[in-house]
Amino acid sequence: MSKGKRLAGGILLLGLIALTFYLLLRNQPVSQLLEVLGRVKPGYVVLGLGLMFVFVGSEAMCSKLILGRLGHPLPYRRCLGFSFVGFYVSSITPSATGGQPAQIYYMSKNGVPPAHGALNMMMIAVCYQVTVLLYAAVTAIAMPGLITAMGPGMGLLLLYGGVVMLALTAGMLCFMFLPNAARRLMNGLLNLGARLRLVRDRAAAAEKLERQMAEYRSGAECFKKNAALVPVLLGLNLVQLTALFLVPFVVYKAFGLSGHGAMELVGAQALLTLATSSLPLPGAVGATEGGFVTLFALFFGTSLVTPAVLVSRGISFYAFLLLSGCVTLAVHLSTKRRNSEKNTCAAAAGLNRAVPTA
Numbered sequence: 385m386s387k388g389k390r391l392a393g394g395i396l397l398l399g400l401i402a403l404t405f406y407l408l409l410r411n412q413p414v415s416q417l418l419e420v421l422g423r424v425k426p427g428y429v430v431l432g433l434g435l436m437f438v439f440v441g442s443e444a445m446c447s448k449l450i451l452g453r454l455g456h457p458l459p460y461r462r463c464l465g466f467s468f469v470g471f472y473v474s475s476i477t478p479s480a481t482g483g484q485p486a487q488i489y490y491m492s493k494n495g496v497p498p499a500h501g502a503l504n505m506m507m508i509a510v511c512y513q514v515t516v517l518l519y520a521a522v523t524a525i526a527m528p529g530l531i532t533a534m535g536p537g538m539g540l541l542l543l544y545g546g547v548v549m550l551a552l553t554a555g556m557l558c559f560m561f562l563p564n565a566a567r568r569l570m571n572g573l574l575n576l577g578a579r580l581r582l583v584r585d586r587a588a589a590a591e592k593l594e595r596q597m598a599e600y601r602s603g604a605e606c607f608k609k610n611a612a613l614v615p616v617l618l619g620l621n622l623v624q625l626t627a628l629f630l631v632p633f634v635v636y637k638a639f640g641l642s643g644h645g646a647m648e649l650v651g652a653q654a655l656l657t658l659a660t661s662s663l664p665l666p667g668a669v670g671a672t673e674g675g676f677v678t679l680f681a682l683f684f685g686t687s688l689v690t691p692a693v694l695v696s697r698g699i700s701f702y703a704f705l706l707l708s709g710c711v712t713l714a715v716h717l718s719t720k721r722r723n724s725e726k727n728t729c730a731a732a733a734g735l736n737r738a739v740p741t742a
Contacts, residue, residue, distance in 0.1 A: 428638035442624035472708035523651035559600035
C-alpha cells in the first residue's frame with residue numbers, strides 16, 4: 385500500500401474516531417462517565433487484552449503451519465509479527481483490504497515467495513470466513529431473540545454482511561474447486577464490463593484473472609495435499625474468534641454484572657461482527673460502536689452501555705491498534721536491517737570471488 389493511501393486511511397480513521405466519540409459522549413456527563421469507569425475491575429481488562437493476544441496469536445499459528453507445509457519453516461515470533469502487521473493495516477484501510485497485501489509483502493521480504501504468501505492468506509481467509517458464518521448461523525438458530533433485539537437497521541446490516549461474506553466465501557471456494565465454471569463466469573462478467581466500458585483493457589484484465597485463477601488452483605491443491613491440516617486451521621479460527629467474541633462478556637463481568645451467560649454475549653458479538661466487518665470503513669469504526677450500543681443495551685442497560693462500548697472497543701480495537709502499530713514499525717525496521725545485512729554479505733562474497741588468487 386502506498387504512503388498516500390496509508391496517510392488517507394489514517395486521516396479517515398482519525399476522523400471516524402473523533403466523530404464516533406463525539407456522538408457517544410455528547411449526552412454523557414464526563415464526571416459520571418469517569419465515576420462508572422473507575423468501578424471497572426482491572427483484572428478483567430487484563431484478561432480481555434490476553435484474549436486479544438490469543439486472537440492475533442491464533443492467526444500467527446495458522447501462518448506458521450501453512451508456510452511450514454509450503455517449505456518455509458519460519459519461527460513463530462516472525463509469524464506473530466506478520467499477524468500484528470495485518471491487524472494494524474487492516475484497521476486503517478476500508479473493509480480491511482490492506483492487511484493481507486501488507487502481510488504478503490513482509491513475508492516476501494523474509495524469504496517467502498509472494499505466491500506462497502498469497503496462498504497462505506487465502507487459506508486463512510477461507511477458514512476465517514467459514515467460521516464467522518457458522519458462528520453467526522448457530523447464534524441465529526439458537527438465539528433468535530438477539531436478531532430481534534438488533535432492530536431493523538442493524539438487521540439490514542446483518543443481512544448485508546451475511547450476503548457479502550457468503551458471496552465472497554462461495555466465490556473463493558468456486559475458484560478453488562470449480563475453476564472451469566469460475567472462469568466462464570468471470571469471462572462473461574469481463575465481456576459485460578468491456579461492453580459497458582467499465583473494463584478499459586480487456587486483455588490486461590483477463591491476464592490478471594488467469595494469475596488469480598492459478599493462485600486459487602494452487603490453494604485447492606494445497607488443501608487436497610494437506611487435508612488433515614484443514615480441521616486444524618478451522619479449529620484455530622474457532623479459538624481465534626471465540627477469544628474475540630468473549631471480550632464483551634469479560635467487560636460485562638468487569639462491571640460486576642450478572643444474569644446473562646457467556647454464550648449470549650458471545651453470540652451477540654458474532655452477529656455484530658458479521659454485520660459490520662464488510663462495511664467500507666477503516667476498522668468498522670462508528671458502525672461497530674453504534675451497533676454495540678443498540679444490541680448490547682440488552683445486557684448492560686442504557687446507563688452502562690456507553691461506558692461498556694468504550695471499554696470493550698478499547699480492549700479489542702484501540703489498544704491493539706496502538707500496539708500493532710508499534711509492532712509493525714518494529715517488523716519494518718528489523719526486516720529492513722535483515723535485508724541490508726544480506727545485501728552486504730552478498731556484496732562481500734561477490735567481491736571476494738572477484739579478487740584473483742596468486
